[in-house]
Amino acid sequence: MSDRDLSGRKVDAVVVGAGFGGMYMTHLLVQQGLSVQGFERGDDVGGTWYWNRYPGCRCDVESMEYSYKFSDELQQEWEWSERYSPQPEILAYANHVADRFDLRRHFAFQASVISATYDEVDKVWTVDTNTGTQVHARYLIMATGCLSAANIPDFQGLTDFSGQTYHTGAWPKEGVDFTGQRVAVIGTGSSGIQSIPFIAEQAEHLTVFQRTPNFSVPARNKPLDPKLAASIKADYGRFRADAYQQPAAFGAHFPRREDSVLGASPEERDARFEEYWGHGGFMFLSAFGDIGASPETNKFAADFVRKKIREIVKDPKIADILCPDSIIGCKRLVADSGYFETYNRPNVELVDVSSSPIERFTDAGLNANGTEFEFDAVVFATGFDAMTGALLQIEIEGRDGLSLKDKWSAGPRTFLGLASAGFPNLFMMTGPGSPSVLANMVTGIEQHAEYIADAISWADERGVSSLEAELDAENKWVEVVNMRSEATLYPQCNSWYLGANVPGKPRVFMPFIGFPDYVAMADKVAAQGYEGFSKT
Ligand code: N01
Numbered sequence: 001m002s003d004r005d006l007s008g009r010k011v012d013a014v015v016v017g018a019g020f021g022g023m024y025m026t027h028l029l030v031q032q033g034l035s036v037q038g039f040e041r042g043d044d045v046g047g048t049w050y051w052n053r054y055p056g057c058r059c060d061v062e063s064m065e066y067s068y069k070f071s072d073e074l075q076q077e078w079e080w081s082e083r084y085s086p087q088p089e090i091l092a093y094a095n096h097v098a099d100r101f102d103l104r105r106h107f108a109f110q111a112s113v114i115s116a117t118y119d120e121v122d123k124v125w126t127v128d129t130n131t132g133t134q135v136h137a138r139y140l141i142m143a144t145g146c147l148s149a150a151n152i153p154d155f156q157g158l159t160d161f162s163g164q165t166y167h168t169g170a171w172p173k174e175g176v177d178f179t180g181q182r183v184a185v186i187g188t189g190s191s192g193i194q195s196i197p198f199i200a201e202q203a204e205h206l207t208v209f210q211r212t213p214n215f216s217v218p219a220r221n222k223p224l225d226p227k228l229a230a231s232i233k234a235d236y237g238r239f240r241a242d243a244y245q246q247p248a249a250f251g252a253h254f255p256r257r258e259d260s261v262l263g264a265s266p267e268e269r270d271a272r273f274e275e276y277w278g279h280g281g282f283m284f285l286s287a288f289g290d291i292g293a294s295p296e297t298n299k300f301a302a303d304f305v306r307k308k309i310r311e312i313v314k315d316p317k318i319a320d321i322l323c324p325d326s327i328i329g330c331k332r333l334v335a336d337s338g339y340f341e342t343y344n345r346p347n348v349e350l351v352d353v354s355s356s357p358i359e360r361f362t363d364a365g366l367n368a369n370g371t372e373f374e375f376d377a378v379v380f381a382t383g384f385d386a387m388t389g390a391l392l393q394i395e396i397e398g399r400d401g402l403s404l405k406d407k408w409s410a411g412p413r414t415f416l417g418l419a420s421a422g423f424p425n426l427f428m429m430t431g432p433g434s435p436s437v438l439a440n441m442v443t444g445i446e447q448h449a450e451y452i453a454d455a456i457s458w459a460d461e462r463g464v465s466s467l468e469a470e471l472d473a474e475n476k477w478v479e480v481v482n483m484r485s486e487a488t489l490y491p492q493c494n495s496w497y498l499g500a501n502v503p504g505k506p507r508v509f510m511p512f513i514g515f516p517d518y519v520a521m522a523d524k525v526a527a528q529g530y531e532g533f534s535k536t
Helices: 020-031 072-077 087-100 190-202 226-234 236-244 266-279 282-286 295-312 316-322 340-344 441-461 471-486 515-527
Strands: 010-016 036-040 107-109 113-119 124-129 134-142 164-167 182-186 205-210 216-218 334-336 348-352 365-368 371-374 377-380 395-397 426-428 467-469 533-535
Touching: 010 020, 010 113, 010 124, 020 036, 020 087, 020 441, 072 236, 182 190, 190 205, 190 334, 190 340, 226 236, 236 515, 266 282, 266 295, 295 316, 295 340, 316 340, 316 348, 340 348, 426 441, 441 515, 467 471
Parallel strands: 010 036, 010 134, 036 107, 113 395, 134 426, 164 377, 182 205, 182 377, 205 348, 216 334
Antiparallel strands: 113 124, 124 134, 365 371, 467 533
């Protein structure tokens, strides 16, 4: 069915997005006997893993954890090939899930939702797409992703550039061949750090423009040991349950140390950091219990990584530029494969644009630090308008003509990161105010999908036709989210968690810190008859 044929259709729920969130949400609602219309701007499923096809793209949560747990057959049968899955394999998995649970038939692809308006009398959302389709639904579920609205800074003269431009988060399906080209990469977050070693291997010359150096630890990716996979699968339930109790819903199988970095001698500290550096990945931050406690305790871990950067990078001046002087773990830590080593290559150049921004683009390239650079292609690894961007690109109008954009003009306000007062029967999956980006995304998605499906079935069983976050509950929730972040070092740097990467975006820490606490609080709300939601 083309999405035009859908016009006027009335369904129980519209689901926006066919990534991991939209797929599982749709599966659950259909199983509950509800009619669902999904919309997806891409031409197939996969969300993040559909769009981010840049060279070197892979997950930095381990494969055995970064997968759905809702179907034991699925998790038993699917076989991952590497410790950290590469993007093509995760996309193949998403396609497998879509086939296995026959999900595509519920979606219209290449259809972007542009507006959604609530009719308070009929208690119905009217949803419009860019293809002219209009459908009506009792429930509207936004599975639009936390990192899906690409951010390309408003560089002066950008349209003058006659070469090719790419954003890591909207990579061409057919791939890009940089052989023989002079390439620029702007940005050194996870996407830049993952792609730079691969682009450097292919391009004739690569210039990296770095505004802020980032902490990165080796991922130590390797083929997944079949014996390890089999042993996890032998008791997958336990493995998942252990992960569920972790602060970020992953990483239960390597020790999270509780002792203080201050109590260790310099030799003990170094040995411990070496052990965790050698293990690879995010667990580095769990080498001691208080790395995130204060700038003083954090500095030990930061110093260790700076020492490693200086050991790896041969040119001390380049090493200096690559060494962050900030708090490790404040911006999202990166797990890399040969990133710092790349700066030893003769065809790679690093340009520090920390003290004066890129001046402008030109026909042939760009000007920075008073120098003219010429390129055949520029890669924007400049990140996303995170957590709120994809939601606010849609004109969402709730009760009394309230626009979500206006309501969130000083920052997002939600109850449980799931709902916002004034917007009945609208649920956000992994929305701001939920653990979302600070937890294993697939686990957060499953928890939200199940929560939303349960809430809808609870309401339907009781003849409740609308569930809406109460303002008071929302205000208290926003306070809790703020208090939890203020007790950490997170507010002390300019991260996208705070919206600091997008000029003019309100500086508000968006995710909820601590997955298990979140689940307990959300479950309590449900157990008390969805206390904090008004029901009519
Ligand atoms: O984006 P980022 P990302 N001039 O925002 C720079 C997830 N992810 O796509 O730090 C010059 O982190 C900006 O500089 P600064 C993961 O959660 C996961 O890399 O703002 N530079 C920064 O260096 C990750 O955190 C995986 O000063 C400019 C970079 O662009 C999130 O996605 C892989 C600039 C943007 O870094 C986002 O990562 C990839 C300007 N005007 C992504 N504007 C895995 O699972 C921005 N920058 C492995």
